[in-house]
Amino acid sequence: MSPQRFLSKSESQVPMTAQALVAHVLESGDFYAAVAVHGIADARQRQRLEERLFGSRRDVLMLARWEHTPANVLDALSRLEHMPLARRVVKHRNTGGSTLKHQFSQSDDPALTGLLALHANTPAPLLLQIAMGDHDQVVLKGLARNPSAQPEVLRLLAQRFPRRFDKEIASHTAVPADLLGTLYHRGDKFVRAAVLAHKQVPEAVLLQAAKSTDTLILRALVKHPLLPAALVDALSQHKDNAIRAALATRTDLPVHLSARLALDESDSVRRAVACRADLSPALMQMLAEDHDPWVRQWLGRNAMAGKHVLQKLALDIHEDVRRAVARNPNCPITLLEKLASDHRSWVRAAVAYQPNVTSCLMASLARDSAVDVLSGVAANPHTAPALLKRLVFSEELDVRRGVILNPAAGPDILLPLLQDPYYLHRVMLASGPKLSDQDKWQLRDDPDPRVRFALFQWLAARALRPVADRYFYRRKA
Amino acid sequence: MNTILVVAEHRRGEVRPVTLELITAAQQLKTAADDRVLLAIMGQEAESLASQLQWAGVDEIIACKTRSAEFEPELAEQAVSALIVSRKPIAVLLPHSVDSLGYATAVAVKGGYGYATDVFKLAYDGGALVATRGGYNQKVNVEVDFPGHACAVMTIRGGAFKPVETAAAPLLTVDDRSDLSARSRPLEFIEQGGGGDIDITTVEFIMSIGRGIGEEANVEDFRELADNIDATLCCSRPIADAGWLPKSRQVGQSGKVVSACKLYVAMGISGSIQHMAGMKHVSTIVAVNTDPGASIFTIAKYGIVADIFEIQDELQAQLA
Numbered sequence: 001m002s003p004q005r006f007l008s009k010s011e012s013q014v015p016m017t018a019q020a021l022v023a024h025v026l027e028s029g030d031f032y033a034a035v036a037v038h039g040i041a042d043a044r045q046r047q048r049l050e051e052r053l054f055g056s057r058r059d060v061l062m063l064a065r066w067e068h069t070p071a072n073v074l075d076a077l078s079r080l081e082h083m084p085l086a087r088r089v090v091k092h093r094n095t096g097g098s099t100l101k102h103q104f105s106q107s108d109d110p111a112l113t114g115l116l117a118l119h120a121n122t123p124a125p126l127l128l129q130i131a132m133g134d135h136d137q138v139v140l141k142g143l144a145r146n147p148s149a150q151p152e153v154l155r156l157l158a159q160r161f162p163r164r165f166d167k168e169i170a171s172h173t174a175v176p177a178d179l180l181g182t183l184y185h186r187g188d189k190f191v192r193a194a195v196l197a198h199k200q201v202p203e204a205v206l207l208q209a210a211k212s213t214d215t216l217i218l219r220a221l222v223k224h225p226l227l228p229a230a231l232v233d234a235l236s237q238h239k240d241n242a243i244r245a246a247l248a249t250r251t252d253l254p255v256h257l258s259a260r261l262a263l264d265e266s267d268s269v270r271r272a273v274a275c276r277a278d279l280s281p282a283l284m285q286m287l288a289e290d291h292d293p294w295v296r297q298w299l300g301r302n303a304m305a306g307k308h309v310l311q312k313l314a315l316d317i318h319e320d321v322r323r324a325v326a327r328n329p330n331c332p333i334t335l336l337e338k339l340a341s342d343h344r345s346w347v348r349a350a351v352a353y354q355p356n357v358t359s360c361l362m363a364s365l366a367r368d369s370a371v372d373v374l375s376g377v378a379a380n381p382h383t384a385p386a387l388l389k390r391l392v393f394s395e396e397l398d399v400r401r402g403v404i405l406n407p408a409a410g411p412d413i414l415l416p417l418l419q420d421p422y423y424l425h426r427v428m429l430a431s432g433p434k435l436s437d438q439d440k441w442q443l444r445d446d447p448d449p450r451v452r453f454a455l456f457q458w459l460a461a462r463a464l465r466p467v468a469d470r471y472f473y474r475r476k477a
Numbered sequence: 478m479n480t481i482l483v484v485a486e487h488r489r490g491e492v493r494p495v496t497l498e499l500i501t502a503a504q505q506l507k508t509a510a511d512d513r514v515l516l517a518i519m520g521q522e523a524e525s526l527a528s529q530l531q532w533a534g535v536d537e538i539i540a541c542k543t544r545s546a547e548f549e550p551e552l553a554e555q556a557v558s559a560l561i562v563s564r565k566p567i568a569v570l571l572p573h574s575v576d577s578l579g580y581a582t583a584v585a586v587k588g589g590y591g592y593a594t595d596v597f598k599l600a601y602d603g604g605a606l607v608a609t610r611g612g613y614n615q616k617v618n619v620e621v622d623f624p625g626h627a628c629a630v631m632t633i634r635g636g637a638f639k640p641v642e643t644a645a646a647p648l649l650t651v652d653d654r655s656d657l658s659a660r661s662r663p664l665e666f667i668e669q670g671g672g673g674d675i676d677i678t679t680v681e682f683i684m685s686i687g688r689g690i691g692e693e694a695n696v697e698d699f700r701e702l703a704d705n706i707d708a709t710l711c712c713s714r715p716i717a718d719a720g721w722l723p724k725s726r727q728v729g730q731s732g733k734v735v736s737a738c739k740l741y742v743a744m745g746i747s748g749s750i751q752h753m754a755g756m757k758h759v760s761t762i763v764a765v766n767t768d769p770g771a772s773i774f775t776i777a778k779y780g781i782v783a784d785i786f787e788i789q790d791e792l793q794a795q796l797a
Contacts, residue, residue, distance in 0.1 A: 067750075067772065093770045118769050145769065145782055197787075219794055242794035268797040271701070294701055301697065320700075327693070346723055353720035372723050379720065397731065398717070398724050405718055424731065424751070 014437045018042075018463040022049070025456065032449040035063065036456035039072040040463050050076055064088035068453060071096040078103055090115040097123040110136060117143040124150045131156045137164070144168035151176045162186065170194035177202050184208070189216050196220035215240050222246045233257065241266040248272035259283060267292040274298035284309045293318040300324030307332055319344040326350035337361060345370035352376025359384050371396045378402025388413045397422045404428050411435050423448040430454040437462065478511045482566035484557060485518040485530060486576055488548070492518070492529040494679070495572040495633075497640035502570055502633050504534045504641075505599055506606070515539055515564060516647070519556050521546040524651055533643035541652045550579035551659035557584050559654065566628055568599075568606060573632035585630040591623025592630050597637035610634075611758075635679070636737035677726060680709045681739045685728055685756070687713040689745020689766065689785055696721045699744065702789050705796045708742065711735070713752045728755040735759065745785040748773030 015021040018040040025033040026048055034049045041049055053073065054060050063069050064077055064085050071094050078089045078099050089095055090103050090112055100122050103112060116122050117130050117139045130143055131153045143149060144157055144165040154169045158179060163186060169175055170183045170191050177200045184195040184205045195201055196209055197220045209221045210231050221227060222235055223246050235247050236257045245268040247253065248261045255278060262273045262283050273279070274287050274295045279302070287299050288309050293316075299305055300313045301324045314325045314335050319342075325331055326339045327350045340351045340361055349372035351357065352365045362383045365373055377383050378391045379402040391403050392413060397420075403409050404417060404425055414434055417425055423446075429435055430443050431454040443455045481503040485496040496516075503514045513536040518526050523540035530538050539560065543552045557580070561569060569584075571577040573595045585592035591606075598609035598618075605622050608631055612619035623629040677683065684703045690696055696716065703710035710726065717727040728735055730751040735741065741759040746752060748764070748771055756762070757776050764777035765785050774780045781788065 091770065093768070120768070120770070142769070147767070241797035245797055246794075266797060268793065294704070297697070301694070324697075349720060349723070372720070372725075375718075375724065376720050379718075401718060422731070 012441070014441045014459065018460070019045070021456070021459055021463055025049070026052075028444075030452055030456075031059065032453040033444075033456040035069065035073055036453050037460045038076070039070055040460045046076075054080060060085070061088075064092065067093075068457075070094060070457075071099065075099040075102075086112055087115065090119065093120070095119070095121060097121045101126055110139070114139045114142060118146055120146065120148050122146070122148060124148070124153075127153050128156070131160075141165055141168060144172065147173065150174060151179075155179055158182065166191045167194055170198060173199075175200065181205055189214050192217055193220040196224060215243065218243050219246060223249075225252075236260060241268055244269045245272045249275070251277075255280075262287060267294065270295045271298050275302060277302070277304045279304065281306055281309075285312075288312050293321055296321045297324045301328055303329050305330070307335075310335055314339060319347055323347045323350045326354065329356070331356070333358065333361075340365055345373055348373045349376050352380060355380075355382070357382055363387065366391070371398050374399045375402040379405045381406060381408035383408075385410075385413060392416050397425070401425055401428070404432075409434070411439065415439060418442060423451055426451040427454045431458050478513065479506075479508065480513045480515060480564055480566040481506050482557075482560060482564060482569045483514060483516045483535075484553075484569065484571045484577075485516055485526075486548075486572050486574060487518065487520065487526055487529075490522070490526070492526060493572065493574075494640060495574065495635050496530070497532065497642075498635065498638040499570045499572060499633055500532055500534050500641040501638040502599055503568075505638075506568055506601075508601065513537065515560075515566065517541050517557070517560055517652075519543050519553055519654075520548075524649075527649055531644055531646055532641045533645040534641055535645065535647040537648045537650055539650050539652050541654050543654050543657055545659070545662065547663055548576045548579075549659050549663065550576070551661070552654075552657050554580035554583050554587075555657045556652075556654050558588055560652070561588060561590070561628055569628065569630045571630070571632045573634045577632045581630055581632055588628070588630075589626070590628045590630050591626035593621045593623075594632045595634050596621075596631045597634040599631075634736065636681070636739065675709055675725070677709060677711055677728070677735055677738075678733055679737050680735070681737055682706075682708045683711050683728075683735055683738050683740070683756075683759075684708040684742040684744060685711040685713065685746060686716055686722075686744045686785075687746030687752070688715050689747075690716065690721075693719070693721050695786070698786075698789060698793075702793055702796075705793070713746050713749070728752060730754045743773050743777070744789070746773050747771045748776070 015024050022037045022041045022045045025037050034052050038049050063073060065088055074089050074092055074095045077085050086103050086107055090100060100116055100119060104116055104126055113130060113134060127143060127149055134140060140157060145168050151174050154172055154175050157165050158169055166183050166187050167190060171194050180195050180198055180200060181202050184192050193216050203226060206224060206226055209217055210228055219242055222243050235243055238244060244261060244264060248269055249272050258273060258276055261269050264270055270290060271294050275298045284305060287295055290296055296313055296316055297320050300321050310325050310331060313321050316322055322339060322342060323346055326347055336351050336354060336357060339347055342348050348368060352373045353376040359382050362377055362380060366377045366387050368374060375398045378399050388403050388409055391399055394400055400420060411434060418429055420426055426443060426446060427450055430440055430451055440455055443451055446452050483499045483503045486493045514534055515537050516530055516535045517539040518530060519541040520543055523542050527538045527540045541556050543556060545552055571581050593608040593610055595610045596608040600607050606629055608621045609618050686699050700710050711728045712722045712726055714727055714729060714731055716722050717724050732755055734755045738759045741756050741762045743764045745766060753776060762777045763779045764773040765781045765783055765788050766773060767784055769782045
């Protein structure tokens, strides 16, 4: 940690306004804090911040590729005339729509168009413009995959280049239903399978696909909620294991078919059956004795599994099956108590992460030596505050992080962790809501730049909140 | 005639697989038919452990009997130093492991030998031995030679050389070093706690899941898939923090470096710098992510812009 400095009164108080916060950063000259507060600075302050940020070529290049660089800094970078940064800025995931638009208007670089076609923040009109005018197949393929592409873009691509991008278009969430029909009729079996996997697939297409004998088509069809009932029965006897396994996951499967599939010769089918919520006690008992450990494991996780089934599975020879029982949301507390003394730490860890445990059980698990168990105890909201206060000083960093992740850990427990030697823990505290701004302020000179960035980013976001909210926040903390 | 000395590593009565890789590395250093590869194994039970070292490419096994059954750095230092003096090897190859790092530096410094750690390539350049290792956090490869040194001590990175596979019956020599003494002795071995079901630093095929997995039930789907394709399921930090996989399966800065991995399938991992620190050296990385701009694609050999659940579903269907 940084050596202690003599603090004047003004230095030891968190700046409460955006202007004061930026003024502090300008005075300190901290590069990473400057990145964090750039978005809240006024015009004059912003100019001074940019003098600090863009003072060297090395810093500019670093900022253009740093994953945390915010959109406003990227926008400022894109307007630097003496630096060829366009590709880096357009490639950056944080770059905003207006910056991307500006870059497009400034450049005729084909590679840049390709990056714009892929970017999730590219404005819709720009994507449409690319779809209308571009001929580069790589660019257009990227465009067809862009999650921000609008239906008009997809429709235009399907019209301009029939079949060329049909697979990509059929997999896109925004594709209109009528276009899916067109794609199905002109597509090969892979395009058709993609169409059938789409949520918007028209019913007429489903009915047509039901006549298919192709395994790939049927695998896609069997998962669709609107699968015709007659086909459900027929497919339950299909020779393809994957089709029967997918059928076994359907919530509308008739009970007699669940029973039939529970006896299926394929492990993958019985595994799917073991997850079902509508299994009879007799079927559950049968599956609890299945030779495949994965069937028993899935049954152990099944929230509908009865007490007797869980008791049997809790004695299973496979630790993953016993762990599954310990992770079952309806596992009785008596069973959890038994599993808490399992000889395998991974089973005990499952108990430690259980939301249904008692504080007494947590106290017993806190005496464990395994890091997974202690991490679970540290992260569990039922753990007593006194125990958490002890775990804060654990030698295992995973355990200390568990305390930070614990939703019930308050400021009195977390405060010592501001001195944690692992930078990530300080980052988590600086960017989380549990500590007051005043407490966090001691991290302003942290030796790790990521910690300082997290702190000033948090404070900058706070500065943008209405004053009433800020007051409430401080009181709450 | 040149001699190359390999030092075997063992734990709890089992020779560690990395020893087989060192034999291959030593074979690459042979330049003439009469060059010899010596394989030394140290410990109280060295003679019986030698039965696990019957591999082709070894000319002589030296069972170096010491007082301690398990690894003891001071005894290892003294025994290896004595072997170098008596056998005069041009190179001493040790695994790049915690054990070796406990004494290799001392051997090199005290004997005035050349020294390089974490070596992953060995070659001769105009007759001079050249070792290649990573530098600047694996950003560059550094070639190291050893001018003026008759012997070079090198720790070899795990997974860099193919393990020898052919059995043979090399000559066995017993070297009694039970007179050596150390200033300390191990009291007990404490297993690394917490779901230490598998050492992910030694496995070659890893499927790893990240935040994109969404919820715990999905983790089990991928565990099942990994089981079906004989991969070891690992994860990024948020998954281990949530208690969905053991901490021992966490890859990255606060987890482990998967040093022996040759195929790494990253499912729904965006590729934070911290995670990549544990796997970016892997020769074949396959990344699946819905975000084409995800950092993981910058280091992946094969990238799939797709939903991980679609891929998982399709693979399971193929395997069903």
